[in-house]
Amino acid sequence: GDQVEQSPSALSLHEGTGSALRCNFTTTMRAVQWFQQNSRGSLINLFYLASGTKENGRLKSTFNSKESYSTLHIRDAQLEDSGTYFCAAEAGTQVVGQLTFGRGTRLQVYA
Amino acid sequence: ETAVFQTPNYHVTQVGNEVSFNCKQTLGHDTMYWYKQDSKKLLKIMFSYNNKQLIVNETVPRRFSPQSSDKAHLNLRIKSVEPEDSAVYLCASSPRERLFFGHGTKLSVL
Numbered sequence: 003g004d005q006v007e008q009s010p011s012a013l014s015l016h017e018g019t020g021s022a023l024r025c026n027f028t029t030t031m032r033a034v035q036w037f038q039q040n041s042r043g044s045l046i047n048l049f050y051l052a053s054g055t056k057e058n059g060r061l062k063s064t065f066n067s068k069e070s071y072s073t074l075h076i077r078d079a080q081l082e083d084s085g086t087y088f089c090a091a092e093a094g095t096q097v098v099g100q101l102t103f104g105r106g107t108r109l110q111v112y113a
Numbered sequence: 114e115t116a117v118f119q120t121p122n123y124h125v126t127q128v129g130n131e132v133s134f135n136c137k138q139t140l141g142h143d144t145m146y147w148y149k150q151d152s153k154k155l156l157k158i159m160f161s162y163n164n165k166q167l168i169v170n171e172t173v174p175r176r177f178s179p180q181s182s183d184k185a186h187l188n189l190r191i192k193s194v195e196p197e198d199s200a201v202y203l204c205a206s207s208p209r210e211r212l213f214f215g216h217g218t219k220l221s222v223l
Contacts (some may be wrong), residue, residue, distance in 0.1 A: 035211060039154075045202065045214035086154060097168055099144055099207045103156040
């Protein structure tokens, strides 16, 4: 099975609303990163977390290594937030930067 | 703003041909990577390269090889492409933690 289980696989949000994406890990991870892949295919790094919570504008992410999960909260969604969101984690045994990716959440924000 | 540059954006070729993709980063990072994104958008690590130390994902076929002239460049060569090599190849660099990706090279093998 997948080491990084991401949910939901797809999500539709009305502009101005919010939701949470989640990744569960089946093995101990030392850090997690969240990315947005836009319509051009570019992967934009949103967060890097080794623990705790970080916030950036309308986005907030949490990583709980003991309970093996990470979340990404989006509030006040805008049309430009549409895209595919990936979480990616480093296992304790892996070389830095060798990430295991989740399968992504396709987010569609509509007016 | 992109600081990891990949060329070409697209490449179409036939089975058995050799292809080479370029990647350059202007961030001064020590480590560079190649990832493959398949048709279902799943991303998997292929190689990481740091200070002449190459780490290879054991599932990568031997026809793939990374080539580096200096720490700002990491190219990817495929000796004899197969249909299953059709994918987007993403280059990334990292100072230690966060990864920064290029726009990718989409390969189509006919």
